[in-house]
Amino acid sequence: MTQNSGHERGTGQDTTEVEIGGGRAGVRGRRRVRRLLGVGLVDYLGVGLFVAFSAVYFTRIVGLSTGGVGLGLGLAGLIALGTAVPIGRLADLVGVRNTLIALHLARAAGTAGYAAVGEWWGFLVAVAVVTTADQSVSALTQAFVAELAEGADRVRTLAAYRTVANLGISLGAPLGGLAVGLDDAAAFRAVVLVNAAAFVLVAGLLATIPAPPARGAATRVSGWGALRDRRVWGLASIDTLLQLWLPVLNLGIPLWLTMRGGLSAAWLGALYAVNTVFGVVCQMPAARLAVSVRAARRCQVAAGALLAAACVLLWSAERAPAAVVFPLGVVLLSCGEVIAVSAAWTLSYAVAPDDRRAEYLAAFGMGRSVGRHVLGPVLITALLQAVGGVAWGILAALFASAGIGTLFVRLPPDHPAADAREV
Template sequence: MDGWKARLGFPETRGRYGFLLVFIIDALGSGLFLPFSILYFQVTAGFSLPIIGLTLTIATICTLPTTLVTGSLVDRFGARRMTAISQLIQAGGFIGYLFFVHTVPLMFIMAALVTAGSRMFFAATATLIVELSSSHELDRWFGFVGAIRNVGLGIGGFLAGFVLATNNPDFYHLLIGICATCYLMAGCLLLCLPEPQQRRSKQEAKAPYGQILRDHLFLKFLVSNIAFILCILMLGTSLPVYVTEALHAPAWIPGSALTLNSVLVIGCQMLVVRLQEPYRRTRTIGVAALVWCLSCGLFALAPIIPGSFIIIYLFLAVAIHTLASLLYGPTVSALIADLSPSILRGRYLATYEFAWGIASALIPALFTTLYAVTPTLPWISLVGMVAVSGVSVLFLERRFADHVAGGGKREMEPLEK
């Protein structure tokens, strides 16, 4: 690997460029659709916002089990195939958005297709990343794919902004067509690529899903991570409401702050992974928990900050919050991948993605309930939950094998105990 790439934390990518292109195209399609995922149905089909919101929520909940089913399919048929199928399913859903969404039941069916495909993608792609990476670069690969996905999402979101400004149904249809094309291209390209070298024989994948339920260490670790997932999701969910209604700050701040979040992920993720490699993964997660406690504490104290300092203060809090995510994201995925038996890796990683799905379903109700009591309560609650979870992970550390809790470069550098 080139020296500068290694020093900056980039993984070895030779021979995997086709897979990276797939990740970018997929993220571009997601980025194009996310900004107007609700407005599209209002502008083009004339549905009311309550009907749209209820239909999409039901579709989201109904597709939750898709993640767990995908884990089994990945272990049997391979992550490359299942990732490609997920993208083709999403392409079919977007084509349905384009031509068939004239009634609420049809909107539900197509939304369920898109959501199920998205869940399949995240459940399968985690194992695909493991199969693409070498054993000592797992953390780097998870960080790298996360960064390039943010690039695609950012570009897609930027382009979608121009369409939102027009409020023209024809442009909305054009954008949906481009989304469908992106997913179709990504899926077809992935089917044409060879199996990664790390792909194991599918005859090995015979173990039952119930074996995960007997892995008490994994289940305890998974439960400990729920608070971290809620903390990540809380930023995008609560910041617009909290900033504009509770703090009475300018309405442009939430969008700009979330843009800062994406820029930091794109620009700093690989360097953060490189700097944390000599340290144990469990310690890195513990540090991330501490940083999240700091950022949530800053958000909770924001109402007492003078108005002349509030903008800088909020951007600082978002930057600190993002730093915790940079520390946590690649580390936890790599730890779970190394913790899981190879014949169950797809199911282990899918179970972690299932936890994300549960948290995503809970976060709107959790935020609104706590916010109704007092606007700062969501942040105060997160401080307590994240602190307990951080201590729990450190308590579990001694039960992990060295190759699981060890740093991302465990085969090349000594661990710091």
């Protein structure tokens, strides 16, 4: 998988070797990418273990109310948004890899704290640490990939990383689900501690990947930096809307299926499986469609159209056969997802200056966090309750407008991402 992600048509060479210069340097480059993919697999195996039963754990074992868990997660999300750019600036100053190692250790500490908390305030502290680290890890991993690869190889490496992440979650979630079946507090806490240990292992594995020294250039820049860049705001706003695909999948489709679909809740497992398999199989091909700025613009337009079409199709579940509408809707949603994600990688690289890359990618990532974890859940649940099926028409309009909006953001044509070879 990792080797194929670096191949170009018409050549038998690994493009990582071509970009770095061949020979021993090329071998080192490939080894670093492989190690990073190994890091991703361990990371998301741990995440998959815990995500399968986290809600059950906090309510049944810790004894928190559902409202208390929701409030804690919401506050943690706001804290994470407020710290994203400062953490990005720190990474530009002291080194992306070093900051990633510290963040994974913070995730380990916060996750281990889950096994010890017994009241809401302790839960809030632990979940704030974990959520803040989680959201910064995503942007800084993208920044670290930019230090290990060049041009089109960056997007291909990120696609391979996301594929490995999906595999990790797919393997870890069933194992975590076994703890729910045991219904034993000790088993729950043991899995939580295994998750924490996985993050420690991830930090150790990252420490073995050689990385360039910290630039230090960020200390010479004052002011708001990335937060004043209109291109970042424009792209982040568009990504906020396109990333609504996740709450549509996690909230909109389950709610709509029970409200209007005429199908049993047992269908949800199969629908999630379709999305997961699609992500594993199609993320790499989708990345090949978005390796230049021009191609990424087209991909975001296409993603907006696919996501809008998925919403229109789901809206038709009131009249059309639900057993056909829901699977096809998930397929269209999954197509839009993998294309939108790949396009966002290329476009965010295009606006991030090399000496402040982590800060800019962190600022861009704020839009993703808002769409997935703040705006999306509130908007989708409120719309479905207020206007029923018309909610899908509104969501379709938002997705379509987001795709078209990409065409109006001015991007630098001379950025390495813009010159990357299309495959």
